[in-house]
Amino acid sequence: MRADRLVSLVLLLRRHGRMTADRLARELEVSTSTVLRDIEALSTAGVPVYAERGRHGGYALLPGFRTELTGLNxxxxxxxxxxxxxxxxxxxxxxxxxxxxxxxxxxxxxxxxxxxxxxxxRRLLVEPETDLLSRWPVTEDVPATTMAEVRSAVLTGRRLRLLYAATGETARWRTVDPVGVVTVRDRAYLLALRSGADRTYRMSRVLAAESLPDPAERPDEVDLDRLWRDRCARFLADGHLTVLVRVDPTRRDDLLNTAVAVRTEQPGPDGWPRLELTYQDAWHAEWALWQLGPHAEALSPPSLRTALHTRATTLANRYG
Known part of the structure; x- marks a missing residue:
């Protein structure tokens, strides 16, 4: 355990530069006195850790220090x-x-x-190609050259030209300031700014990409996780339909596979969970709930219940 902690301490100093004993203790989840003992042990072993006094002091490694850290447990x-x-x-x-x-x-x-x-x-398998219901995952391949060009622009902070085919539109070139790349269930998205406005581009719709020499106009620091959550919230609020559904727990996963997003989930008094889901529009919600037949019930909005009732009545009369 201590050997792992010493390696982690060196890695933290290499990554962050100067750090106080208190901050190291928080990162390593140990006491400050333990950190001081570990630093003394590293110095004794020849690792060049030195202390800087003063208000902005702390511990750091000598510039240029590198070491082979192959002690994986x-x-x-x-x-x-x-x-x-x-x-x-x-x-x-x-x-x-x-x-x-x-x-x-x-x-x-x-x-x-x-x-x-x-x-x-060999006895652990991560993300096989099919699940127990033999459903193949929806994957979107992005040409390696395209992804490499986008990745380069993101990491070097340069502007990017994209030949992008938005839904229902002819592909056209646009120049953006790349902020970051996000992958979600094998789908990749480019988060960027265009004329200062937030834009999100689906990488599978990028037909070509060209990194430009001009520096990107973007924030120096970015919290990509928070940024992605904000954009998801705006996307879900833009013209989508929110539906409250009770579902047979044995068909819950089938229901989730039809929705754009899950907003909330709570247990129901009858053993059927209540889920607040987002669908693209009323037709999408009606289609999704119809697939599950008696194993799901739309509780709201009333217009969706009416649409499903009309469809069920029409079908019952046809086979009466």
């Missing part, structure tokens, strides 16, 4: 070997880089350690 090795080849390899077009990194990690492991971890990883 069993669970860390297992996490890399089992999760690495899963859906992560498709994220951001970095599959080849991930494979190369895993080869380097494997090469650095002791033979006995590698044997046990490799055997264990």
């Amino acid at each position: 069993h669970d860390e090795t297992l996490a890399l070997l089992s999760a690495g080849p899963g859906r992560g390899e498709r994220a951001f077009g970095l599959g080849p880089a991930l494979a190369s990194a895993l080869r380097k990690v494997v090469d650095a492991l002791p033979d006995a350690h590698l044997a046990t971890a490799s055997d264990a990883s």
Whole structure:
């Protein structure tokens, strides 16, 4: 445990530069006195950790210090070997880089350690191609060259030209200031600014991309997770229909697969959970609820209940 903590301490200093003992203690979830003992142990072992006094002081590594940190424990090795080849390899077009990194990690492991971890990883499967209902996941392939160009512009802070085909529109070129790339269930989205306004582009609709030499006009610091949540909230509030549904718990997953998003979920008094869902429009909601027949009931809005009643009555009369 202490060896892992010492490695984590060095990695924190390499990543953040100067850090106070209190901040290191919070990051490592230990006491300040433990951090001070760990720093003394690192210094004794030859790791060049030094202290800076004063109001903005703390601990830091000597500039240029690098070290080989290959002391992965069993669970860390297992996490890399089992999760690495899963859906992560498709994220951001970095599959080849991930494979190369895993080869380097494997090469650095002791033979006995590698044997046990490799055997264990074969007994863990992440994101198989089908689920128990034999449904294939919806994946959207983005050409590697396109993703590489977008990724380069995002990371280097340069403007980007996109040949983008929006829904129902002819593809046309547009120039944007890229902010970040987000992947959600094997779908990739580019978050960008266009003339200062927020824009979200689905990467599968980007037909071509060209990184420009001009610097992007974007914030220096960005909280991508918060930004994505804000854009999702605006998307869901823009012309979508909110529906309250009670559903047979055995068909809950089928219901979720039809919705754009789930807003809330609460248990129901009859054992059927109540879910507040978002659909694209009234037709989409009617179609989705009809697929589940008696296993789901729309509680609101009244217009959806009326539409389903009319459809059911028409069908019952036809087969009467």
